[in-house]
Amino acid sequence: MTTTHKAAPSGPPPSPVEPLPHQLLAALGQHRMATTHQLHQLLRPGAARQTLSGPLNKLRHDGLVDYTVLPASKRTRAWYLTSEGARLTRDFPALRGRPPYPITSATAASLKTPHTLTSVRTHLAFVTDARRRGDEHGHLDWTPEVSHPLSDGKQLITDAVMHYTLTETAERTKLRAFVEIDRATMSSERLASKLIDYARLWSYEPQPVGRPRSRQPTASGPVWLRWYPVFPRVLIVLTGATRNVLDNRINDLQAMVAEHPHVEALARQVPLGAAILEDLEAMGPTTGVWEPLVGGESRPWTEL
Numbered sequence: 001m002t003t004t005h006k007a008a009p010s011g012p013p014p015s016p017v018e019p020l021p022h023q024l025l026a027a028l029g030q031h032r033m034a035t036t037h038q039l040h041q042l043l044r045p046g047a048a049r050q051t052l053s054g055p056l057n058k059l060r061h062d063g064l065v066d067y068t069v070l071p072a073s074k075r076t077r078a079w080y081l082t083s084e085g086a087r088l089t090r091d092f093p094a095l096r097g098r099p100p101y102p103i104t105s106a107t108a109a110s111l112k113t114p115h116t117l118t119s120v121r122t123h124l125a126f127v128t129d130a131r132r133r134g135d136e137h138g139h140l141d142w143t144p145e146v147s148h149p150l151s152d153g154k155q156l157i158t159d160a161v162m163h164y165t166l167t168e169t170a171e172r173t174k175l176r177a178f179v180e181i182d183r184a185t186m187s188s189e190r191l192a193s194k195l196i197d198y199a200r201l202w203s204y205e206p207q208p209v210g211r212p213r214s215r216q217p218t219a220s221g222p223v224w225l226r227w228y229p230v231f232p233r234v235l236i237v238l239t240g241a242t243r244n245v246l247d248n249r250i251n252d253l254q255a256m257v258a259e260h261p262h263v264e265a266l267a268r269q270v271p272l273g274a275a276i277l278e279d280l281e282a283m284g285p286t287t288g289v290w291e292p293l294v295g296g297e298s299r300p301w302t303e304l
Helices: 020-031 036-043 053-061 083-089 106-133 188-203 243-259 261-269 277-283
Strands: 065-069 077-081 142-149 155-166 173-182 233-238 272-276
Touching: 020 036, 020 053, 020 065, 020 077, 020 083, 020 106, 020 142, 036 053, 036 077, 036 106, 053 065, 077 083, 106 142, 106 155, 106 173, 106 277, 155 188, 173 188, 188 233, 188 243, 188 261, 233 243, 233 277, 243 261, 243 272, 272 277
Parallel strands: 173 233, 233 272
Antiparallel strands: 065 077, 142 155, 155 173
């Protein structure tokens, strides 16, 4: 006697899109902190603002996120991962290798908000522009606080590394950039000297120590080749002062390129540009708002 078994009806295939709570945790793990509005623009720009309220409050109830209220902001909340949230997200595939930096209190969070939220503002300018153009650049294509070794044992910590894919016509062009955020809180000379650090990273080739243990060939070339196929362009985004002050700071950056031999050598090989954040937000990064640090007419960041 033969028994016929009916196959159980299969359910719908799993969605390739991660659920919103997972995306919220990943975005906060990547960016360290973001306001409700910024998370809305990053993850669900076309949805009602209330779409994020329920998941965020549920994550807070579960002890995975918390918030601090920004001063003089009509109760604007800046969200961040708790220690438990940071522990949970360190195993997310998109965040593997990303050092967790849990914020332990609202007071600690308030000390980080100005620079961190300005970085997210800058990222949002690129995300919004990419959506308009049909390019590829999402909420995880911006990695803040990336450390790179320099020759004297010190570290260059870039404010963010950006990955961006142009999709013009039938071609896809992958672009990378080191992004520095300047809120006019340091001297103009100190800001310009950061270009020297980038020139040092560009030319730094580690020297082998002692005799090799095997006859296998060792990696050679600049240290940045460990992470990037080409050296990322350097973009400096300025805000936090009058336009005249910010223009003067851009002039000082251009003077550093013209006067320092190592920076001048870097600029011959690597695109360097500066722009004002409010211009990025108003007109978009792919308009002519960037000043090439080698001089010349302003242009889009993709054409530096």
